[in-house]
Amino acid sequence: MAHIRERSLTHPVPELRGHGLLLRPWDAGSDAEVAEWLRGVSDPGFQQWNTPLNPVTDLAGARGSLRARAENAANGLSASFRVTDASSGRTLGHIGVNEIDRTFRVARVGYWTLPEARGRRVATRALVLAAHWALTGLGLHRLELGHALGHDASCHIAEQCGFRAEGTLRGAMFEAGRLDAFRDVHLHGRLATDPAVDLK
Incomplete structure (x- = not known):
């Protein structure tokens, strides 16, 4: 599975390595990484x-966005x-474990990939790594993943990574580019007690 190495004892976010990927915290001080985030x-x-x-x-x-995330x-x-x-260190995308609630041991995950990285199972591989860390390293019990209804690629990624479809949340997400209209969300969940995911 993944090899997990803490960057330092004071840094809460580790580096995660596995499935041909290296996941590491974004650096708001790096002009190159800021530009990739903007892109x-x-x-x-x-x-x-x-x-x-x-x-x-x-x-x-x-x-500023990356500083807020840090x-x-x-x-x-x-x-x-x-x-x-x-191998190359080239940026492929982003994945976040968000809204961590340590009382109920739950968090929400989200991800995106750069255009040139799509079709290479980058999001799938990254989600397996991040979910494994969140459910073991953080000791969370439940991870939630929500995507807009109709986003079939994200739905497929979630299911491949052991996030079971749990239903539809009505009007739970803003419409694209609007803050005055809503769309439905397809909710997936994964528990720490669910079977391990084997990427083939």
Whole structure:
């Protein structure tokens, strides 16, 4: 499975390695990583299925977004991983373990990939790594994954990674590019007690 190595005793987010990937925290101080983050959240494929409350439209906003994520990680509220190719170090996408609730031992996961990384099972491989860490390293009991109804690729990824379809949440997500209209969400869940996932 994954080899997990803590960056340091004071850093809450580890590096996760496995399935040809290296997941590591984003660095808000890196101009290259800030630019990759901006490219990812500006991509039409991302914007079709996600409507951030605070849209990121320039490098300054991207850097601020990554700094906020680092602060949330330091406070134990979330963990944001830059998904990279383990050999080349090239950025492939992002995966986050968000809204961590240590009382109920639950969190929500979300991910995106850059256009050139799609069709290579990057999100699937990253989700297996991040979910395994969250359910073992963090000791969570439940992970939730929600995607807009109609996002068949995300639905397939969730099912491949052992996130069972649990139902439809009515009007639980903003419509693309709007904060005044809602769309339905397909909810998936994975428990720590569910069978292990074997990627073939």
